[in-house]
Amino acid sequence: MTKADLRRYLQSGRDTLLWKLDGLSEYDVRRPMVPTGTNLLGLVKHVASVESGYFGATFGRPFEEPVPWIDEGAEPNADMWATPEETREQITDLYRRVWAHSDATIEALPLDAVGHVPWWSPEHREVTLHRILIHMIAETDRHAGHADIVRELIDGAAGLRRPDDNLPPADSAWWKSHYDRLEQAAKEAGSTQGR
Template sequence: MIDDFAKDYLHSDLREVREDLLGKLDGLSEYDVRRPLTRTGTNLLGLVKHLALSEARYFGEVFGRPFPEPVPRWDDLELRGADMWATEHEAREEVTGRYRRAWAHSDATITALAIDAPGHVPWWPRPDVVLFNVLVHVLTETNRHAGHADVLREQLDGAVGSGPRGRDAAFWEARRAEVERAARAADPTGA
C-alpha cells in the first residue's frame, strides 16, 4: 500500500539525515561545536539542540504522546531561541543524548501511528494535521539544518559531505578558483 511505503520511505530518510547531522560534530573540540559561525550565532551543537526540541514537540505533544522529559512550552516567548545554542553548562553528550532520545520517541510515534493519524500543531496557521504532514515537515527541517551543518563544518576544517569523497584540498582549491573566475567573468566590476 502506498501509505505504508510513503511512511517507511520518509522515516528512513529522516533516520539517515539525523545520523549525517550528528556526524558533523565528530572530531571537533567543544569550542568548535559551540562557537557562533554566523552573524546570528548559528553553531553545530545548537542545531542539534534545536532539532531535539523540534522532534520532541512534533512527534510528542502534536499527537498526544508527550516526550517524557521536560520541554519548554511552544508559546513561552522568554525561551524562544534558547534552543539554538548550548550553554557552557550543557555537555555535548547531554545535548546529543537528548537528540537520540527524541529520535527514539519520534520513531515510536511514527511506528505506532498510521500515516493519516490526526494531530494538532497549535502554532501553525492550519493546525489540524496528519502524521504525513508532520513527517514531511520534520524531514524538511532536519535536511535544512543538516545543510547548515555542512556549511558550518566546511568553515571549521574543510570537511565536506557525509563521508569520504576522494577529493583532496588541491581539488577543492582548484574548484573554488574556477567558481571565482566564473563569478568575475559574469561581473567584471565585482560589484
C-alpha cells in the same frame, strides 16, 4: 512511499546532523560561524526540540522531558545554542531520546492519523502523520545542510556522511583550483552586470 521509507529518510538526516560533531572540540561544536550565530551543537539542540513537539504534543503523545528553551517566554533563540552548563553528551543524548519517542509515535500511528500542531495558525493546525514526517525530513535536512557548511568553515570536512561523503574524489590542490575557477567566474559575471 511507505512509512518505513519516510522514517529511513528522517533517520539519514538525523545521523548526518550528529556526525557533523564528530572529532571536534567543545569550542568548535559551539562556535558561532556566521553573523546569526549558527553553530553545530545549537542546530542539534534546535532539531531535537522541534522534533519532540511535532511527534509528541501534535499527536497527543507529549515528550515527557522538559524542553524549557522552547517554552513560551523563553529567551529568543535559546534553542539554537548550548549554554556552558549543557554538555555535548546531554544534547546528543536528548536528541536520541527524542528519536526513540518520535519513532514510537511513527510506529504506533497510521500515516493518515490526524494531529494538531498547537503553535501553527488555527487554519493550518490540523495535520496528518504523513505531513509531519515530510515536514521533519525537510526540517532535519535543512539544518543538516547548515551543519555541513558550518563544519566546512571549521575544518574543511564536508559531505553527506562518512565514509561516503558524496563529493568528487579530489585532493586539496584540485579543490583550490576549483574554488579559484568559481571565484573567477563570479568576478567575470559580476563585472558584466553593470553594462
